[in-house]
Amino acid sequence: MTLSRIFTDKVLSMQPYHVPSSAGMIKLDAMESPYPLPDEMRQALGKMLSMVNVNRYPTPRSVSLAAQIRDKFDLPKGCEVILGNGSDEIIQLILTATMRPDAAVLSPVPSFVMYKQMAEILGMRFVGVDLQADFSVNESDFLAAIEAHQPAVIFLAYPNNPTGGLLDKAFIQQVAAAAPGLVVLDEAYTAYAGSSCAELIADYDNVLLMRTFSKIGLAGIRLGYLAARAELIEQINKVRMPYNVNVLTQATARFMLEQMSFINANVAKIIQEKAELYDWLAAQDKVTVFTTQTNFLLLRVNDADSLFARLRDEYKILVKNLHGYHPVLDNVLRITIGRRKENEKLRQALTAILH
Numbered sequence: 001m002t003l004s005r006i007f008t009d010k011v012l013s014m015q016p017y018h019v020p021s022s023a024g025m026i027k028l029d030a031m032e033s034p035y036p037l038p039d040e041m042r043q044a045l046g047k048m049l050s051m052v053n054v055n056r057y058p059t060p061r062s063v064s065l066a067a068q069i070r071d072k073f074d075l076p077k078g079c080e081v082i083l084g085n086g087s088d089e090i091i092q093l094i095l096t097a098t099m100r101p102d103a104a105v106l107s108p109v110p111s112f113v114m115y116k117q118m119a120e121i122l123g124m125r126f127v128g129v130d131l132q133a134d135f136s137v138n139e140s141d142f143l144a145a146i147e148a149h150q151p152a153v154i155f156l157a158y159p160n161n162p163t164g165g166l167l168d169k170a171f172i173q174q175v176a177a178a179a180p181g182l183v184v185l186d187e188a189y190t191a192y193a194g195s196s197c198a199e200l201i202a203d204y205d206n207v208l209l210m211r212t213f214s215k216i217g218l219a220g221i222r223l224g225y226l227a228a229r230a231e232l233i234e235q236i237n238k239v240r241m242p243y244n245v246n247v248l249t250q251a252t253a254r255f256m257l258e259q260m261s262f263i264n265a266n267v268a269k270i271i272q273e274k275a276e277l278y279d280w281l282a283a284q285d286k287v288t289v290f291t292t293q294t295n296f297l298l299l300r301v302n303d304a305d306s307l308f309a310r311l312r313d314e315y316k317i318l319v320k321n322l323h324g325y326h327p328v329l330d331n332v333l334r335i336t337i338g339r340r341k342e343n344e345k346l347r348q349a350l351t352a353i354l355h
């Protein structure tokens with residue numbers, strides 16, 4: 001058997017998505033919430049999950065969870081919601097529903113890597129518009145790229161990962177008006193941003209809103225959602241596998257949506273921890289820290305590769321080394337906010353390494 005005759009050139013040239021081992025480490029690399037569920041909540045959840053009929057398939061389109069999501073997250077009236085196995089799957093659904101041999105997918109770069117990854121796996125043409133050195137989008141370049149490439153789909157992360165900033169809303173509106181295809185607003189970090197573009201799905205017939213439970217304490221259950229006008233959701237729903245979100249995930253999400261005060265309190269704690277870490281980092285002379293609207297901070301250092309390796313090897317602290325991803329990320333580390341003790345250990349490690 002000759003692999004190269006069977007698998008596509010794209011697949012043969014790819015590397016698998018690499019997740020570094022984190023056993024025994026302080027994990028500040030993946031934008032997870034650092035807070036596990038308290039014991040009582042675990043027990044109530046366990047009891048509830050024990051009642052779920054795992055012998056049955058999930059209900060079609062997960063209607064009751066979708067309705068609860070519409071309610072709790074204040075989505076515009078009349079929009080429809082579809083669920084995915086993480087927002088990763090939703091990206092795949094949107095692109096599967098729009099792929100044509102020459103269709104382009106446009107987004108600023110650097111941004112969330114799955115936009116490009118999934119577009120290319122599906123044989124679409126990914127076009128990235130480089131961010132400027134201060135991490136802002138060159139708006140006229142971006143609008144020119146829409147004109148030149150007529151993208152089937154544009155992804156705008158609001159706030160952006162990995163740079164952490166928000167686009168100007170007036171610019172997003174310009175993009176929506178100029179786009180010949182879909183505009184997906186990826187609000188993975190909306191809980192931390194205190195700002196949303198949800199209303200744009202009512203104002204524009206080509207805008208979709210994508211969010212995830214991953215950054216608010218539920219990364220393990222793999223649940224994302226897409227909200228948009230019914231006519232858009234109806235088409236995207238056709239390429240969804242019928243039972244894509246399992247019954248345990250749905251039940252856990254329904255349970256946790258009744259615990260919004262717990263979720264919101266954790267978000268508030270993370271924002272507070274971030275402010276304290278930011279102030280501390282801003283007072284250090286050998287690093288530059290950037291403001292973000294997310295649960296992570298970005299740090300520019302003299303030698304990111306070496307600092308990353310020392311944090312990992314000497315202090316068992318895992319952060320994300322963005323050096324080498326894109327020129328604007330030269331010597332940049334991305335640090336997810338952890339628990340108070342973990343952030344304190346990071347400060348101690350940085351103090352020891354930098355002085």
Ligand SMILES: *Cc1c(COP(=O)(O)O)cnc(C)c1O
Nearest residue numbers: 086087088112161188212214224
């Ligand atoms: C984390 C992240 C996602 C993916 O979330 P999942 O729901 O865990 O698949 C999507 N977009 C952005 C910008 C992210 O940072």
